[in-house]
Amino acid sequence: MTHYWLDERFPEARTVTKVGCKDISKLVAWCEHFQLNPRYIHYRDRYPHFDLLGPYQYEVLKAVGLHDHISRFHLHKSNE
DSSP states (O other): OEEEOOOTTOTTOOEEEEEEOSOHHHHHHHHHHTTOOGGGOBOOSSOOEEEEOHHHHHHHHHHTTOHHHHHHTTOOGGGO
C-alpha cells in the first residue's frame, strides 16, 4: 500500500509504501531478498509491515512491477 505521508523525522519523504505480511518469516525473507534490514519491521499485532521510503521505495516498486504506484505518486529516481 502506497500513500502520501508526512513525518518530521523524514522531511525528504512525501510518500511511503507499507509492505505487510502476517507471516513474519515471509516478511523477513522479503526484506533479505531486497537487501533491507528486517530490524526495521514494525511488529504490529494485526498488520506487521516494513516501510519503504525514498530510493528504496522507488527501486522495490519498480522491481515488483508496480509502475502504477510510481506513476500515481510521481515517484522517480530523482526523488532520492
